[in-house]
Amino acid sequence: GAVVSQHPSRVICKSGTSVKIECRSLDFQATTMFWYRQFPKQSLMLMATSNEGSKATYEQGVEKDKFLINHASLTLSTLTVTSAHPEDSSFYICSARRTGPTNEKLFFGSGTQLSVL
Amino acid sequence: GQSLEQPSEVTAVEGAIVQINCTYQTSGFYGLSWYQQHDGGAPTFLSYNALDGLEETGRFSSFLSRSDSYGYLLLQELQMKDSASYFCAVRNSGNTPLVFGKGTRLSVIA
Numbered sequence: 001g002a003v004v005s006q007h008p009s010r011v012i013c014k015s016g017t018s019v020k021i022e023c024r025s026l027d028f029q030a031t032t033m034f035w036y037r038q039f040p041k042q043s044l045m046l047m048a049t050s051n052e053g054s055k056a057t058y059e060q061g062v063e064k065d066k067f068l069i070n071h072a073s074l075t076l077s078t079l080t081v082t083s084a085h086p087e088d089s090s091f092y093i094c095s096a097r098r099t100g101p102t103n104e105k106l107f108f109g110s111g112t113q114l115s116v117l
Numbered sequence: 118g119q120s121l122e123q124p125s126e127v128t129a130v131e132g133a134i135v136q137i138n139c140t141y142q143t144s145g146f147y148g149l150s151w152y153q154q155h156d157g158g159a160p161t162f163l164s165y166n167a168l169d170g171l172e173e174t175g176r177f178s179s180f181l182s183r184s185d186s187y188g189y190l191l192l193q194e195l196q197m198k199d200s201a202s203y204f205c206a207v208r209n210s211g212n213t214p215l216v217f218g219k220g221t222r223l224s225v226i227a
Contacts, residue, residue: 034214043219108159
């Protein structure tokens with residue numbers, strides 16, 4: 001099946017630093033990727049839709065200057081949490097939609113647990 | 118916008134059958150999906166219903182009634198490994214992202 005790789009799986013950083021999270025589709029081209037945020041025992045909250053070659057679409061309440069998204073190729077999207085603060089600590093998960101007959105199925109990365117000290 | 122309602126927790130005995138309900142409100146409708154997520158892991162796709170009726174995949178089945186804005190996930194012959202969170206999700210249209218419910222935490226006990 002299709003695989004989405006996400007790195008790093010866990011990161012601990014100091015307040016004020018920036019953290020970059022990578023999401024790669026390994027065996028298919030993903031024109032659209034999605035970034036979700038999840039707090040413990042809660043649902044996945046959509047942060048933004050990443051479109052290859054164009055600007056990301058952010059959900060209401062998500063600061064685009066805080067969470068920079070770049071989708072420079074059909075297999076890679078990155079999320080950079082700029083000037084991270086403790087309240088940004090969360091589980092971040094990317095997903096990709098495979099175009100074609102299986103486009104109703106989202107493939108998820110393994111997630112990144114961000115801890116900001 | 119969209120909203121989905123599902124029970125927060127369900128407990129069932131190993132070998133039994135459990136049904137997780139989901140009701141939704143959405144301005145458009147492009148199918149109901151179900152995802153499973155184990156603690157600390159990524160969500161994995163279970164099923165998708167675009168039309169009314171029952172879809173069966175092994176021990177798991179999913180049902181949709183569009184007129185009732187309702188669906189459910191049915192898990193049969195429960196195993197301990199089925200203990201996880203289960204999310205229903207909908208989309209407004211073919212080009213909009215999935216919106217997830219709050220999830221149902223299933224605990225399978227011996």
